[in-house]
Amino acid sequence: MKFAVIKTGGKQYKVKEGQELKIEKLGVEEGKKVKFDQVLLLNDNDDVKIGKPYLKDVKVEAEILENGKGKKVEVVKYKPKIRYKKTFGHRQHFTKIKILKIA
Numbered sequence: 605m606k607f608a609v610i611k612t613g614g615k616q617y618k619v620k621e622g623q624e625l626k627i628e629k630l631g632v633e634e635g636k637k638v639k640f641d642q643v644l645l646l647n648d649n650d651d652v653k654i655g656k657p658y659l660k661d662v663k664v665e666a667e668i669l670e671n672g673k674g675k676k677v678e679v680v681k682y683k684p685k686i687r688y689k690k691t692f693g694h695r696q697h698f699t700k701i702k703i704l705k706i707a
Contacts, residue, residue: 605620605647605649606620606621606647606648606649606706607619607620607647607706608643608644608645608646608647608662608664608706609643609644609645610640610642610643610644610664611640611642611644611658612627612628612630612640612642613627613628613629613630614628615627615628616644619664619703619706620703620706621703621704621705621706622702622703623702623703624669624700624701624702624703625700625701625703626674626698626699626700626701627698627699627701628697628698628699629671629697629698629699630668630699632668632699633668633671634668634669634670634671635667635668636667636668637665637666637667637668637704638665638666638667638668638701639663639664639665639666640663640664640665640666641658641662641663642658643655643658643659643662643663643664644657644658644659645659646659646662646706662706662707663707664703664705664706664707665703665704665705665706665707666701666702666703666704667701667702667704668699668700668701669700669701669702670699670700671697671698671699671700672697672698672700673695673696673697673698674695674696674697674698675695676693676694676695677693677694677695677696678691678692678693679691679692679693679694
């Protein structure tokens with residue numbers, strides 16, 4: 605089973621070829637291809653390579669499927685005894701990608 609661990613948007617993701625996942629917004633148009641060069645780990649069946657901190661000459665190629673916003677998260681600020689209550693919401697931007705190739 606071939607997989608890699610990449611770093612993007614301050615987070616780490618375990619990815620396989622053909623997998624679709626949502627990551628932090630990249631700001632790239634839909635339909636374009638993107639290469640991730642910050643690969644932390646590569647597992648190619650029984651051969652495991654670990655980067656220090658990143659692997660050289662290993663790239664993960666992906667295609668942008670969608671840019672959008674996630675579900676709304678309600679945030680409530682409240683202070684007792686002083687009649688203060690404030691409610692607002694937040695929708696996080698995301699980019700949906702499909703992993704094409706790990707090379």
